[in-house]
Amino acid sequence: MSWQRQILRVNLTDSTIRAEPLNMQWASDYIGERGLGTKYLWENMDPKAEPLGPDNVLIFATGPLTGTSASTSGRYAVLTKSPLTGAIACSNSGGKFGAELKYAGYDLLLVEGRAEEPVYLRIEDGDVSLHPAKKIWGKTVWETEEWIRQEHNNPMLKVATIGIAGERGVRYAAVVNDLHRAAGRSGVGAVMGSKNLKAVAARGTCGVSVDDPKRFMEVTSRMKDMLAGDRGTRGLTKYGTNAMMDTMQEFGGLPTRNFKEVQFEGYDKVDARAMLAIGADGHRNLVTNTACFGCTIACGRISHIHKDHFTIVNRKEYWHASGGLEYETAYAFGPVVGIDDIDACTFAGYLMNEHGIDPISFGVTLAAAMELFEMGVISTEETDGIELKFGNAQALTVMAEKTGKQEGFGEVLGLGSRRMCEKYGYPELSMTVKGQEFAGYDSRALQGMGLGYATGNRGACHLKHDTFEVDMEDQTGSGKAEPCKASQDWQAVVDSSGLCMFTMGAWGPEEFAEQLDADSEGDWTVDRMTESGERIWNLERMFNMAAGLTSADDTLPQRLLKDPAPSGTAKGRVNELDLMLPEYYRLRGWTDDGQPTTETLKRLGLG
């Protein structure tokens, strides 16, 4: 019952704003956030629509637990058709914006059409209005957030915005909220820019109600104790997600120099311990940790850069602390581009947040460009004189800024790895699935991860399944299809709940079910939620099939299928996708060519 029971529909073409009742049947069938947003997307657009055209739909969706007193309840998701992949995009973010949107009175915001001139949307306790955004078009994420708060004389406004990258159609532009939390993946920011929508600002005081307040308080208090008592979760608090860097190094699954290698000699200069190390001059990269709305884990990092580092020595505007390295950013600015300069990596991270870019896609695209440069395919004539070689920290930071501002070679990098590699005639060097760049886990060492990447509904993604445990225990492809499928379904549940996946080390399915059951009307059991997760996964698949994707898109780059891992615990192995994929399709109840069967769709209420 923590729903506000209404959504907001904004048509930018004719500037109409309309509140509509939340479809409670859909909330019951699809839980919320990712699932509910997928259903609204499915019902409100043609999957064949041009991603950067006015017929695409952009959705901001909260979950049933968003804004409640449950731990990590700040999550929301941005859904649309991706301009990077042509598939469904669902990008999840934390911070405070999601809870604020719900407190303002809306469970979900659906944006359609395209404004004639740039606008931003203001939502304050049910008072909703569109405003001209000409003055902030061309401004950074950070400038925009500040400008909107001042314009409305309201420092409590929570802002989700795009930077120049989103305005200019960078295929992997992000929507950034609360300065450095992002719905980062799949180019949702480019879709927002294509609609001439610069930002959404929300402020609400409505609060939320839950179905059984007394039980909810008891359950969520107990769940917070579980998080506090879990040693792995406490590790996230102290070290952040970048604690995984040295594990990936030792395991031999750390993609290095555009996946030519799986271990990086400079890993310990950019990992979590490097962030904590105090230098001879007393400088430490990590300033403090930080938490999203309602979170009792606080895995976020706040860092600062050495003031005499080449990146900021003459740029005092960056002498402040800001969002620091997570594992994925450290990987994308470190090993995959062969760079071991923690200050340069941190600065590149600032630029991603400031300009609204997905760091994973940027880093992996840059890695492919570096490989092309070293092959002689790209020259300094194209790169504005920059030596685009692996290990060149200056190349990283200059290109991050050029991509953010869409200047010079940054326009090429803004295409993403697949389009860029195709442009130069070397599509095989693109480390992508369905056009989306890989996260920091090599599929030769982590076989189930490879299957999850290949079958990911939004392309290569490490967040939509969880096969880490079985992958570490067994470096072959045998027996990976079942845990991949099961974890995809359950991850869809977690992504739809309004809670954060980083609770999953401490909370199993029963713990999620208990919280949702206390929060919401009806009986929420693990079985019901698991079926909802499978329904969500299949509806995403249906969207992609209708958009024109086929089983041919469920694959991996040849480098991962043909070139054996050169070192590590999986030395000599390639990914065994051909072994895993047929079993996966069978377990899913799909045909041999990856189409959900009539029986499967009927069983899930989709047929």
Add this chain to the structure above:
Amino acid sequence: MRLQVKVTGHLVDYFADSETLLPDGATVEEALSGLGIPTDQVGLVSVNGVAVNKSVRGSRLLSDGDSLTVMAPLTGG
């Protein structure tokens, strides 16, 4: 016997040194116990770069000079 030890992730909170002494004939499981690392916190162990799966931790014998790596579980992120 003397072992070279490397631990990853948050497991450094349990053991932060780079080597340890164990009785001759110790198994991987006994080594983990000696290092004070709870087994439920271990993602994978490798000896001299070769993975040692859970099922054989109790029988895999270590030798003087071996390099033992204890990896934290992965969580995504």
